Amino acid sequence: MLKNIGGITRECYPLTPAQLVHIYTLKYSPTQEIVNIGTGQYLQTKLNVAALREALNRAVERCESMRMRIWKDPQTGEMWQYIEPYQNEFFEYYDFSEWQEDKVTEVLTKWTSQPFDTFGGKLSRIVIVSLPNGYNGYYFNVHHACMDSGSVIAFAKDVMEIYSSLLYGMPYPKPMTSYIDSIKKDFEYEGSRKQKRDEEFWHKQLELPEPIYTDYRGKKKLLEFREQSGNPEQRWGMLTSSNGDGATITYELDVDSTNKILDFAHEHDLPVSAVILHAIRTVLSKFNDNETDVTIRDFVSRRSTVLNKKCGGVRMHCFPLRTIMPLDTTVLDSMNIIKKAQEELFIHADYSTLKYMAETRERYGAAPGSSYHSMNFTYQPATLNSVVPYLKDIGFKSRWYSSGKQPQPMYITAMHRPGDGGLNFFFGYQKDCATPEEIEFLYYFTGRVLFRSIENPDKTIKDIIDMT
Amino acid sequence: MFDKVKEIICEYVEVEPDEITEESRFIEDLGFNSYDVMCMMGDAEDNFDVEIDQEEAVKCKTVGEFAKYLGGLADE
Numbered sequence: 001m002l003k004n005i006g007g008i009t010r011e012c013y014p015l016t017p018a019q020l021v022h023i024y025t026l027k028y029s030p031t032q033e034i035v036n037i038g039t040g041q042y043l044q045t046k047l048n049v050a051a052l053r054e055a056l057n058r059a060v061e062r063c064e065s066m067r068m069r070i071w072k073d074p075q076t077g078e079m080w081q082y083i084e085p086y087q088n089e090f091f092e093y094y095d096f097s098e099w100q101e102d103k104v105t106e107v108l109t110k111w112t113s114q115p116f117d118t119f120g121g122k123l124s125r126i127v128i129v130s131l132p133n134g135y136n137g138y139y140f141n142v143h144h145a146c147m148d149s150g151s152v153i154a155f156a157k158d159v160m161e162i163y164s165s166l167l168y169g170m171p172y173p174k175p176m177t178s179y180i181d182s183i184k185k186d187f188e189y190e191g192s193r194k195q196k197r198d199e200e201f202w203h204k205q206l207e208l209p210e211p212i213y214t215d216y217r218g219k220k221k222l223l224e225f226r227e228q229s230g231n232p233e234q235r236w237g238m239l240t241s242s243n244g245d246g247a248t249i250t251y252e253l254d255v256d257s258t259n260k261i262l263d264f265a266h267e268h269d270l271p272v273s274a275v276i277l278h279a280i281r282t283v284l285s286k287f288n289d290n291e292t293d294v295t296i297r298d299f300v301s302r303r304s305t306v307l308n309k310k311c312g313g314v315r316m317h318c319f320p321l322r323t324i325m326p327l328d329t330t331v332l333d334s335m336n337i338i339k340k341a342q343e344e345l346f347i348h349a350d351y352s353t354l355k356y357m358a359e360t361r362e363r364y365g366a367a368p369g370s371s372y373h374s375m376n377f378t379y380q381p382a383t384l385n386s387v388v389p390y391l392k393d394i395g396f397k398s399r400w401y402s403s404g405k406q407p408q409p410m411y412i413t414a415m416h417r418p419g420d421g422g423l424n425f426f427f428g429y430q431k432d433c434a435t436p437e438e439i440e441f442l443y444y445f446t447g448r449v450l451f452r453s454i455e456n457p458d459k460t461i462k463d464i465i466d467m468t
Numbered sequence: 469m470f471d472k473v474k475e476i477i478c479e480y481v482e483v484e485p486d487e488i489t490e491e492s493r494f495i496e497d498l499g500f501n502s503y504d505v506m507c508m509m510g511d512a513e514d515n516f517d518v519e520i521d522q523e524e525a526v527k528c529k530t531v532g533e534f535a536k537y538l539g540g541l542a543d544e
Contacts, residue, residue, distance in 0.1 A: 174482070193514055271502065304507035305479050343522070347506055381501075 003080060005071050012071065012080035015145070016186045017352035018302075018314045019070075022145040023079065024354060025407045026118060028369075029244050034405035035144040038112030040129070040137060041156045044395025047136030048167055049093050052128055055163035056138065060126075061086040063155055064179035065312030068146055072119040079119075083180065091138070097130040104131055105401070108139050112401040116143045135397060144314060149380060149413075150301045151312040156398075182311040189350055198351040201344065202319075202359070210364045211295050211322055211372040213237035214288040216410060216434070216442055221374070222288070229367075236370040239409035241430035246406025249436060251443050253423040257451070258416075261423070264454045268332060273298075273379035274339040276414055278331065279450035280377060281323060281338065283442070286449075286465045295322040297371075298342060299378035300349040317353045319345050320360075320373055327462035331453045334461055376411040395419075400426065409433035469542070470535045476515060477531065480508045490532030498531075509534075516542055 003012040015023065022035045060066045067084040096104040108129075116123050123143035130136045138159070142152065154176075161173035189195050212235045215221035226234045265272045281294045288294075298321040303309045323341055325334055361370065398418050411428040427439045448468045456464065474488045481498050494500040500508070505526065512534075513520045518541040528534040 194510070304504040306482055307479070343502075343506060346503055347510060347522070 010082040012082045013183055015079050015081055016183050017354060018316055019145045021353050031244055031405055032115030033113050033403040034244050034407050036112050036141055036403040037144055037152060038141045038401030038403060039152055040108060040139045040399040042131055042135035042137035042397050044134050047130055049128055051166045052163055053091050055159050055166055056091055056126055057088055058162050059155060059159045062176045063312045065146060066124060070119055091126050091128050093128040095130045097132055099132060101132050109401045112141050112403045147312060148314040148316045150303050154310055155312060177307045177310040179311045179313045182307055182313060198348040201348040202351055202356050206359060206363045210235050212293050213372050214284040214291050214294050215374045217438060218287045219289050236366040236372055238370045239374060239433050241432040244405040246428060246430045248402045248426050248428045249439050251425045255420050255422045258422045260454060270335050270339055274335045274342060277338050277377060278335045278453060279446050280375060282449045282461055282464055283446050290327055292326055293324045295320045295373045297373045297376040298345055300346055302349055317349045321345055328460045330458055330460055332457045374410060376408045378413050380413060380415040406430045469539045473531060473535045476508060476511055480504050488531055492531045493529050512538060518542055
């Protein structure tokens with residue numbers, strides 16, 4: 001639809017359900033930086049600032065979503081998005097090579113806490129930087145309604161490939177795909193046969209009896225919620241933060257232990273995510289009086305087609321992964337049940353996250369803002385050097401910087417480290433909802449359950465709970 | 469059927485249609501991951517107007533096997 005924005009006629013499109021999740025987050029957050037994603041991509045090679053600046057410009061030109069803007073119609077309040085035409089940009093350069101690493105991180109974290117004006121202009125910031133120990137690259141801060149982690153990695157891949165092409169004569173990468181084509185497909189989903197199938201699936205989930213909230217700090221939290229509401233039968237929880245203040249604690253799992261998980265998953269034809277989710281689920285069960293009905297919120301990238309893999313933008317949806325298992329279920333059966341539940345969730349993940357949240361609350365009469373899960377999980381298998389093979393021979397590091405705010409009370413991301421491939425577990429948490437000590441306890445306990453399970457796949461969940 | 473399946477496959481992985489044979493394996497040869505396979509099968513369901521049994525369909529490891537499976541459904 002054509003709109004006149006600031007005297008210029010723009011082709012505008014509505015926001016997608018995936019974008020609206022972040023607008024929803026903003027609506028209930030006192031601060032705007034809660035939707036920022038700060039990252040850095042660094043190579044341990046000599047820096048050619050001019051070539052990197054050129055590569056970044058070409059990458060922005062090729063990536064429509066990097067030029068996406070959101071506009072709110074002052075008359076109607078409706079939100080629209082459009083693509084700003086490409087204009088050459090002069091990216092700043094900061095030389096931190098003589099600084100202490102932690103001081104640099106402090107600066108980049110501070111940059112990440114600078115909010116974007118969601119409805120007013122550019123939704124990203126790129127700065128070329130030199131770090132200590134010979135690492136050079138770029139820092140990137142982007143609004144979550146503009147990109148998700150999948151597109152941050154796809155964009156970084158494009159930048160690195162263009163840079164290598166300019167400097168070392170590597171093949172110039174194939175073009176990115178069109179973000180607009182991708183969102184047009186999303187809009188075609190409305191009223192389609194696929195939407196009907198997805199709706200049937202999710203409505204069938206709502207025919208089940210009400211789920212029950214399981215907190216990572218134990219049953220006491222649900223009892224507190226019940227006391228607050230005066231309803232002793234209440235089954236939902238309400239994790240809230242007054243200010244969204246948050247932090248991320250990163251735990252690095254060593255390579256040998258990571259390989260144990262990968263080998264086990266491969267041997268039993270299981271996705272790695274199902275193995276980790278089994279551990280998180282078992283911990284939640286144990287901490288909640290051996291609860292057999294556990295819900296964890298799972299995030300889906302929705303990037304299966306070439307169009308969606310290379311279009312940038314934000315496509316992530318999230319849904320509750322609910323599993324009901326008796327305690328005599330074996331570890332292997334538990335993982336296979338999770339695998340199947342996750343496959344179904346993935347297949348039906350085009351359904352609107354916000355719509356399903358609203359339908360769930362309506363179905364069970366739960367309060368606005370309530371949920372049945374205390375934890376969110378995502379597994380990110382791709383790292384930049386797994387998708388740009390020649391980076392394997394170059395020192396490379398990728399960093400994620402916190403904005404100091406967290407949209408979720410507790411969000412675990414499992415991601416492979418560039419370099420040795422070991423697993424990093426990022427525990428993003430709101431400070432009102434957990435302490436670093438509680439996170440540490442949770443991490444080590446989850447690890448214990450994970451490795452006891454792998455070593456004893458024929459034992460039952462109850463056996464594992466008793467062993468840990 | 470095989471040609472139409474090839475067309476759908478090319479929407480999911482960056483390969484040329486000529487590179488796809490009946491023996492091509494989705495994961496090992498074409499670079500699919502299990503999530504891509506599931507989504508591609510959902511797409512095929514809509515394209516051929518058939519109802520796929522996911523558990524049966526994921527047993528198809530090659531393009532030829534999947535085309536044959538779809539052909540069987542279309543004939544029903």
